[in-house]
Amino acid sequence: MSGYDADILIAGGGPIGLAAAIALQRAGFTVRLIERSPQAPSFDSNQTDARVYALAPASLDFLDRLDAGEPLRALRHCPYRAMRVWDQHPERPLRFDAAEAGAEHLGAIVEHAALAAALWQALPPGITELGAEIVAAKTEEGQAELGLADGRVLRGRLLLAADGPDSPLRARLEIPTVGWSYQQQALVCHLRTALPHAGTAWQRFLPGGPLALLPLADGRVSLVWSCDKALATELLALSDADFALRLSVASQGVLGALSEPTPRRVFPLRLLHAQDYHAPGLVLVGDAAHVVHPLAGQGLNLGLADVATLTASLAAARDAGRGWWRPRTLAAYARQRKAENLEMLALTDGLKRLFGNEQASLRALRNLGLGLVNRLPLAKPALLARALGR
């Protein structure tokens, strides 16, 4: 492989770039991972990370296959067995229970810091460039070249862009996108609850956006409250006590009084989809390819599925003696993943619109819908299977 620093150059050491580096290296490809942050991910059990993910069982299985599942469980993670979703009547929620699907759990809530540290532990040594800012990129079929801020140039056969929702590479290499801002922000923090969370994920659809209370291993809950910017600004400005009271009311007391919020953070919300997931010498994965509303907690799950599919496609092409870097191989990956990602984009966008609309007819439809799904023998297993990533 003369002239190349690795088969595959991976831009971005977020959870998706880390997972891709492990999966591709295990599949027999040589890999270089380039991340602008100078610090290796680490986990401090005395600290909490307000950024959490609801990982589906399919994602947890994939992490196990990467040998990152065990370290993650050893750090901190909270399996959840049930979900309760409602808009006006907490006593009549849409219920999802793992037992109904014959599963042990519906997934696990994990903190970003724990996931990144677990993936880092599973990463082969010596393949990562930390503190390396990518400032130039050039790709063609079977060739990729990255210029770093320190003047070095790295070469590979394929460049994998895992550089997040703002993907500088996607912009630099002129991959067009479609999408829009939701003009909303997600406000996140952790809180204590008067009533036990009972290993259940709670989600209320408010007219301004969904409010989720996700169970954490230390008994607290993680809040993800999607709302317009004006409300987010107002909520950020409240004292801890006033904020907790406001949230206890907004969640209709399902977990009793909430208290002791950790520092609040906000993330802007948008929908984004790259029109192409590949170009000669380039392939996109994770948020670089698609950004979804967090109301269904699916962004990272979709990204991990991208990594699993891409790794399998490249390895199958190589094993069949075909050029694994060829557009045909990359197109097969893109076709498979676009179908599932677009379905989730449409589902989350549709739900956001349905629940964000206060027209009386839509409100009635929503209430009818939640009740119906509970009773329909076919709809519920299908929704459950989707949530489990099956």
Ligand SMILES: Cc1cc2nc3c(=O)[nH]c(=O)nc-3n(C[C@H](O)[C@H](O)[C@H](O)COP(=O)(O)OP(=O)(O)OC[C@H]3O[C@@H](n4cnc5c(N)ncnc54)[C@H](O)[C@@H]3O)c2cc1C
């Ligand atoms: C409020 C909120 C809640 C969410 N909840 C869930 C959930 O419950 N479940 C779920 O599945 N998903 C959830 N998501 C989505 C999830 O956060 C994303 O899908 C996930 O973080 C994407 O990971 P990534 O590795 O693709 O991108 P990122 O995490 O953004 O990582 C990109 C990396 O690339 C690096 N980088 C960028 N540019 C350069 C450069 N020029 N040079 C070098 N390095 C570079 C960055 O430093 C970064 O480390 C949520 C999102 C939000 C906003």
